[in-house]
Amino acid sequence: MAILLFVVVACLALAGGVGVIASRRPVHSALALLLVLGSLAVDYLLLDAQFIAVLQVIIYAGAIVVLFIFIIMLLHVRSGEDPRIQAVLSPVAGALLCGVFGLAVLVVLSHAAESPASVGEQFGTVQMVGRALFSRYLLPFEAASIVLLVGMIGAVALGRRLSDEAPDRGRPIPAPEER
Amino acid sequence: MAVPPLAHLTLSALLFTLGMIGVLVRRSALIVFMSIELMLNAVNLSLVTFARVRGNVDGQVLVFFVLVVAAVEVVVGLAIIVNIYRSRQTVDIDDVDLLRG
């Protein structure tokens, strides 16, 4: 039963992954990313990580993807690439390189895979993770809040439009069909 | 029958590779960014897998922090991309070579 679920999830995730990197339009990539994130959330459930699964949906799927789409719309980005500019790395070379790396990673990971230990029912629940966060990992927790604050300030500072700049809607990049 | 951890790990490796390909091959800054998010998620998956294998919840705590940092990173990165667009009217990363040595 679990295996079946896993296979479905894996296929969806992989399909989404391919979609992210292969789509012509950024919006399509964003939606593909959403698919991946959702599939992974289900996978987390299979791994007894309820808290993480929920967080995945809330933060990643719910906020980050929204942010991406927001920016895509703001900048009126209609195409993945600007046809006027030449690529600096041959796609084949890039893919090959990554393939080699992936293989190496797989080899390493396979050495580490053992049979799972037995865990209690509380494993991965909000209470258990929360307890860990507020006891042993209190300092990183607080630090993380500061990081969030800094990031917010940075984003506001970076996003400010200075008085002498033109409004955001500049020369739009042509869509794939409009060449 | 539970899913063998190796299966999860393989999925993680595959997703990671896909993400890397996206970073190297695609030229749109936004799509590159999304590929990076893909890679982060692949790593999260392997972290959760190992947390389960060891029976230690520390792996999940780490994932929590990765999530936080990824959020911040997306926010700041997108702000930068907006700025690049404003000055150069393009988000093609191969167009931005001003720091060439």
Add this chain to the structure above:
Amino acid sequence: MTRTLAALIPLLPLAGWIANGLWGGRLGRRAVAVIACGTVGAAWVAAALLFWRVETAPGALSRVDLYRWFGAGTVQVAFRLLVDPLSIAMALVVCGVGFLIHVYSVGYMDEDPGFARYFAYLNLFMAAMLTLVLAGNLVVMFIGWEGVGLCSYLLIAFWFTRPAAAAAGVKAFLVTRLGDVGFLLAIFLAFGLFGTTDFTVMTQEAARRLALGGGAATALALLLFAGAVGKSAQLPLYVWLPDAMEGPTPVSALIHAATMVTAGVYMIVRLHAVFLRAPFAMDLVAAVGAITAIFAAACALVEPDLKRVLAYSTISQLGYMFLAVGVGAFGAGIFHLTSHAFFKALLFLAAGSVMHALHGETDMRHMGGLARRLPRTAGAFAIGALALAGIPPLSGFFSKDLILAEAFRAHIWLWVVGVAGAGLTSIYIVRAFALTFLGGSMRNLGEGAHDPPPVMDAPMRLLAGLTVVGGALGWSFTHPGVLERFLQPVIAEGATLVPRGGSGAGEAALVAASLLIAVAGIAVSWRMYVRRTLRLGSPWLSNLLRHQFYVETVYAAVVVGPARALARTAAAADRSVIDAAVVGVARSIGRAGQSLRGLQTGYLTHYAAFILIGAILLLVFWVSR
């Protein structure tokens, strides 16, 4: 008491050097002059006090140890001064003439911007020379020896922006260096033979340790003589002295007439005990002295530059001094050293007055008739000239004829050469006087020429006085004179202090002969250069003399040429090999950096690919372990 006085003598001028050297620029001319002259004057007073001491306690030799310097095993070297009649006599001459020249310099260098530097160097020279003279062993003497050589260089090249002056300074230093090698080797040999270089020990032990005529004695004597040849400008190492005239005239008067160049003579007298054990060396000394005397006198005959005439004259007179010590007449040598200091300094100072009045002109072909404008200078020069020619009753007559008498007793040919040289001496000095002061009007030499101011005039008068009365130090040819008696405790072993008794008649004949030659020389020169009724010499002869018998030409070909070639090669090697290597390393690093620059393409994609490659390599590395 003695110790303090002795130490003060060289230390006072040293203090003057430090004061003027460090703060001279800020002190103002008056202060600088007072410090410089004052320290030398005070040193003279100290020497006079020591003289009185030595006189009242005859036979007393004092060894003054200032401090134990260094030692290794059985060889111990102390910084030791020796106070005895010889060193006191020398100290008095050096300080006395030095003081007069310091005073003269105040006027001569009045307008020179390097006033303070000049007096600093001059004081340093005095300190070094006094160290040399008062030294108690060869090592301390060597310190003074090198010190005067250094100051000679500094002062010859005083106007160092002039290429001729700079070259002359270097030449002087290098040529005397050659002699100094001999001196240094002599020091080593002395340590080997005596275990020490202390003069008292060497004098006492010489007879015992050195076999008469043996190899050790001869070697030691010859090495010492080599040092003297360089420092005292004898053949063949005389070439630096004429060029040394590039320095200020008071420098020429002090260093290259009265003091430094006499150091060689002094050194031989100091170590006479060693020389007496090496008859061959003594003969060589006398021969070199005699030949140099006549050689230099010949060169002076055709020299157009006034100062260079005096330089050759100095070389010639030094030759007479070496002739004296070579035949064992140590007292006579010191006597001539003293009287020569008086009249040669006088001649140089007079020449300096001429130059001062003519704004630096030294070529006699541009002079003439100056006696009318500078009567006192002309008079001073005349007195010095007569003393040089050996006319009684001036001091030069007594000292030179004493030497000639001793030479005759040793070997007749030495006497012949000496007398011939004396004849030439008369000729050239009268020639110099005539060309400078007599004759028609000066050509285009301005109206401002006048006798020097008192500060320069007074020292000249004093020296003239000393020249006149200096003969009193030894006016008899049959009995030892005042100076010789004073020096007796020191040179008691001298073969010549053996009573010269001899036939008074023989002496008189010799004196008459040399006097005749001298007067004849004056007459010939007068005819040639004043009346211009006589013309001697042939073009071939005058060419030979003008080029100093081509000695310098030989030097240029044999020594200077190869040295320059070697220097050029070394410079080229330095440039093309060493510099190229060093610069090459720097350039290749630069090039490596340039090529590494290529990695910074500016493209994110490339950077990501590089990261990936690095990660792959790391993974492979870890997996393989």
